[in-house]
């Protein structure tokens with residue numbers, strides 16, 4: 001077997017969820033001091049393991065709350081798993097919650113530098129790609145306006161333009177093909193298709209089964225945080241459809 005590009009080993013993710021409703025910070029503090037805050041532990045991912053080879057395009061299927069987004073965040077390194085490990089070979093570009101990392105009081109232009117740095121780009125690289133990012137985002141003069149005045153579509157466009165200015169080895173997509181208006185969506189799809197054609201590895205979550213089957217060759221199915229099936233996408237998609245009947 002070829003060397004794994006993504007190796008997810010026995011990953012478990014548990015969250016503490018407060019079991020009572022606390023209305024404000026003062027009440028929380030009083031209950032905390034009196035040790036009255038109780039937590040329920042919730043297992044969002046339960047000992048999940050799989051590997052991907054270079055060029056694999058994995059569709060992650062499962063009902064709402066199955067753990068799909070959590071799995072992507074753990075692989076992207078945004079969240080640390082409670083147990084288990086993830087190893088990744090190459091540059092990952094995560095297209096998750098586009099624009100969520102922006103500093104709202106700063107302009108789009110300033111955020112190119114801030115967000116670019118968060119994604120691990122050097123200052124020289126951002127400088128070199130600056131015009132290309134603005135051009136792709138189609139924000140025009142809005143680039144000098146604070147991000148707090150952007151529509152959600154504008155934020156997504158800028159987020160997409162910054163994240164995809166590098167050539168990734170691994171691309172993580174969470175429902176982001178729904179970015180912006182129809183025209184911009186087409187442009188994003190074309191850019192992503194170009195990356196697919198260069199044989200990158202992809203992890204993809206979408207509620208459109210058709211889209212997943214069009215893009216992916218392999219699939220996994222999550223149910224309540226457990227991996228219950230993995231294989232070729234058409235087989236896993238058929239099983240998923242069976243379960244949703």
Ligand SMILES: Nc1ncnc2c1ncn2[C@@H]1O[C@H](COP(=O)(O)OP(=O)(O)OP(=O)(O)O)[C@@H](O)[C@H]1O
Nearest residue numbers: 015016017044062063064065066067068069070071
């Ligand atoms: N930060 C968090 N704190 C507490 N619980 C969380 C957190 N993030 C996710 N969860 C819980 O973990 C479970 C899995 O969530 P996740 O978003 O990964 O599911 P999903 O399969 O992507 O769902 P959807 O299809 O609705 O997007 C859910 O029950 C969710 O409430």
